[in-house]
Amino acid sequence: MFRRGAAEPWTMVFDGRPVRARDGDSVASALLAAGIRVTRRTSVSGAPRGPWCMMGACFECVAIVDGRRGTRTCMTPAREGLRVDTQRD
């Protein structure tokens, strides 16, 4: 898993639980730093998926961000209080 030594001064919310983050984080990097690897379930088989390319190309890391489905968490800057939910298609 990933970890980091740096301070994570504020929190966002993932599936109702607080996730610590810091300025410069994308939603995906904050989730990975918290040990969360799954952001969605596929529409075809329901398989879990999570960040793969981290650069907006693969659409694997999409989730429901502030109510918007299909949001690429790797391209979305994290911010305090942001609500992120696992996307189940």
Place this chain on the structure above:
Amino acid sequence: MTPSATEAGVVIVGAGPAGLAAAVETAKRGLRTVLLDENPAPGGRIWQAIEARGASDADEEAGIALIREFRASGAEAWYGSSVWGIEPDGTVFWSRDGAAGSLRGHRIVLATGTTERPMPLPGWTLPGVMTVGAAQIALKTGGLVPDGETWIAGQGPLIFLYAAQAIRAGGKLAGILDVSDRAARWRAVRHLPGAIADIRKGAGWWREVGRAGVPILRVTDIRAEGSGVLDRISFRAGNTQRTEAADLLLLHDGVIPSIQITRALGCAHVWDERQRCWRPTTNDWGETNVPGVVVAGDGAGVGGAAAAVLSGRIAGLGCTYALGRIDTATRDRAAAPLRARHAAALASRPFIDTLFAPRPVAPTDPVLICRCEEVTTGQIRRAVELGCQGLNQLKAFTRCGMGPCQGRMCGSSVAEVLAGARGLHPREIEPYRTRFPARPLTVGELAGLGR
């Protein structure tokens, strides 16, 4: 800066080395230049978040210097702006924070770089399996380092660069699984003279990895395993079959140009045998066969950041000339030293490309090859048995390449499997036809365009 006027001399897509350099050349000669990038800051992937984290070596110092030059050039930067369509008249469609807009450029410079070559293997869709480039972005933007049960698999310089950067930042790696072809070393030897400086750099990373005690194993038959998420990997090292605990597996087998936009625009493409990929056909100024559309940097053929900067500057000069701001003599005088440096920057490519020639893509039937639509390699082979001849027909047979990534993550490997099944070379397989929008759009984004 907020998106405003709807017309510019030059619209540049991508704020990496090539896009920044092209913008400097056009903006400083008085052309209104607008550069769009999806990210919140300039630098592209190679120099991602560089202003926030500071330069760590001479290559990154060059990045900081270029960004400074860009900021002083008068070019406008629209960050957080994702380009999803371009029309033949130069109208560029973009979205930002869920709202779409358009802007017309008299010249369009595409500096959209590359994506990592897909490396399909059993279990590669399990959460916890990512690309090496992805882990590097997490390191650059979020300061994330791998901790413990992290394995890297594949080949190429990026693996050792990332491993060295991760170790310097306090990360721990379980091991590196090297899949390179030993025989490629002999083929690469004749290209060695042009690559001495890069070999020295690579050897430095390799030593750092060795000093940290990270084992480097030559392996085959890598599998990612786990129920729901990655929890172990297996591989064959020599005659031994091994299974190891793993919560991250980072894959990498080089990078290939992103041709989504140039394909959709109808640009001609050429097969690059050494890099085993398609790239848009460009002339000495980066111009494609589509009037007004220019490609700069690695998106026109992989050469690395230093070469991309120079190709961006050359493309910028070409645009400035095409729009009547400089005459032929001025353009050529300015371009000559850039061309010499560009050639020097590319000198190590034959060695690197030969040493790390892409590994054959021949996954077993159950391996998912199209991640979005969950199409297996076997489904591709069955479709060929049923008479399917090409990639675009395969979409109708299997839906491969039709998910939200629009073939970015499977295009090259599906072509390899199709070619293998038909006994052809992949250059004989037309790549996926791509269409705009280049990414999924909401109805709200589209509706907003009319306003």
